[in-house]
Amino acid sequence: MKEHLDMSDLTASLPAAAAALSAEDRAGLVNALKDKLQNLAGQHSDVLENLSPAVRKRVDVLRDIQSEHDELEAKFFEERAALERKYQKLYAPLYAKRYDIVNGVVEVDGLKDEAATDNAEDKGVPDFWLTAMKTNEILAEEISERDEDALKYLKDIKWCRIDDPKGFKLEFFFDTNPYFKNSVLTKTYHMIDEDDPILEKALGTDIEWLPGKCLTQKILKKKPKKGSKNAKPITKTEKCESFFNFFSPPQVPDDEDDIDEEEAEELQNQMEQDYDIGSTIRDKIIPHAVSWFTGEAAQEDEFDGIEEDDDEDDDDEDDDDDEIDDDDEDEDDEDDEDEEESKSKRKTKKGSVPNAGVTGEQTERPPECKQQ
DSSP, rough: OOOOOOTTTTTHHSSHHTTTHHHHHHHHHHHHHHHHHHHHHHHHHHHHTSSSSHHHHHHHHHHHHHHHHHHHHHHHHHHHHHHHHHHHHHHHHHHHHHHHHHSSSSOOOTTTHTTTTGGGSSSTTTTHHHHHHHHHHHHHHTTHHHHHHTTTTTTEEEEEETTTEEEEEEEEOOOOOSSSSSSSSEEEEEETTTTTEEEEEOOOOOOOOOOTOOOSEEEEEEOOOOOOOOSSSEEEEEEOOOGGGGSOOOOOOSSSGGGEEEEHHHHHHHHHHHHHHHHHHIITTTHHHHHHTTTTHHHHHHHHHHHHHHHHHHHHHHHHHHHHHHHHHHHHHHHHHHHHHHHHHHHTTTOOOOTTTTOOOOOOOOOOOOOO
């Protein structure tokens, strides 16, 4: 048995889904796995070496079965991606109709005559995307009051998969507004494995803020001290909470030695939160924007949460019922003991001598382990 795992064939042993990556990404994946595999190599060797020859033979066959499974899984991911692309094309005309109605490009049947005399401000569905996003619990936490007016100019949100490198891109289309020059803000996620998923990095857009309109920073003015030669107020710029920080995602340093363990953990948490926001927009907001605008999607989310809580409560109630049944049994046992003791006392009074020195102490039942 080899003491060290041979890394030379690692690329060839990767699943087909990973093999579809570019050479650079595949090399990065190999390097990322190398350290983990080397750490596990010793444990892996010990497990196999401690097996009997017969068991080892069975495990080798099981590993072949696992390889067959992994090949099928890779095909599943490939076919799922193709199916997703097919339906994205079918969704596109529906999204186009939604865009036209929301932004007042077309009028719905029954309102066309009335719309001709209406005020231009009444066209479309005002604050559609802002309302839809604020109704979602995750996104509502990211949108500050200062952001709301700028997000009223949001006309549409789209997403698409990218293949080289693998991942997906979000596009936010804005009308002309008094906050920034960009008409489109993008956010791109590069994935090492989009099916797992393993996030490599995220890229945002440099927002071209108009003078004095930056929403991701606030300017603090401090009066100079009395007697100071400089009579002008001291200004200081600080970063502030804003949804538009989403377009400046956390970056992984080129050299991992530049950050310590605590900083690395904080960076990982920031990247996970950033991906959570992006995937929420992709998977929930874009396909179901109307339901989020009306609040129906939020109610469904709450209902799902209540169902999960009910399931947990049912489990707890079952455990409580078991405990109650046990308590009833204990009480019945105690009643039986009291009855026997009463009978014994009656016999003693009649001249019978009870067994001396014999006690019937009942040991306390250990608490049941509740399944979490």
